[in-house]
Amino acid sequence: MRNNLKIGLCQMNVVDNKELNIKKAISMIKEGKENGIDIAILPEMFNCPYENEKFIEYAEKKEESPTLNAISELADKLNLYILAGSIPEKKENKIYNSSYFFDNNGKIIANHKKMHLFDIDVPGKIRFMESDTLSAGNNFTIANTPFGKIGMGICYDIRFVELGRILTLNGARILIYPGAFNLTTGPAHWELLFRSRALDNQVYTIGVAPALNKKANYNSFGHSIVASPWGDIIAECGYGEELKIVDINLNKINQVRKEIPILKNKRDDLYKVEKIAK
Helix, strand or coil: CCCCCEEEEEEEECCCHHHHHHHHHHHHHHHHHHHCCEEEEEECCCCCCHHHHHHHCCCCCCCCCCHHHHHHHHHHHHHCEEEEEEEEEEEEEEEEEEEEEECCCHHHHHHHHEECCCEEECCCCCEEEHHEEEEEEEEEEEEEEEEEEEECCCCCHCHHHHHHHHHHHHCEEEEEECCEEEEEEEHHHHHHHHHHHHHCCCEEEEECCCCCCCCCCEEEEECCCHHHHHHHHCEEECCCEEEEEEEEHHHHHHHHHCCCCCHCCCCHHCCCCCCCCC
């Protein structure tokens, strides 16, 4: 198992054009590969504007998805692991906020459907109801990779401490949450949540967001991020489009757990689950 790896955070500008979004994602991933990355990570809804109406318009079935096919072919061509942020996925008359993880042969190794839908109403600031169009997933998701187990969530999922704990207790050493916080919740909670989940579980947490597009109806906070098992921020983007390449040393996890052995608490067995989506 490899302990040193390079992560490519692809904080791309998402526009109202699926073809252009796919081309931008491919371009950023290729640039990351040229700089030696082992895993590329795309943002939440990387092929689609973050709007309920657009989720319906842009939704794709897995079996005939131009977005997933393009990323699969790229992963195989570049010999690269790619976590394809998320897309609106149509399945059985429902639409899910769905994330796919591809191995370096272009094969799907994990699929996570957002469990906690983004339904918030902050008076005078923002109201958004994903449940108006999206359905919630119900599986815990871990991808098995040469870098160890990687737990998957999407955006709002990070607010729920139980999810991160379950993934960690089932072996995840990295928790990845493609997300699209906004200009209200982003400044208040984005960094805090990623640091907290990293500190809670003594793992690396990674969030990759779309860049801020002021022309869009929904304004993403950007600030793609990596937090360490110690709970500090080791890399963070700004608001704009950016490819951030981050070196991670997974030996840091064992070091921190030896120094502060909180995961030896037997009460954590309550969070273990018998069946977990692989």
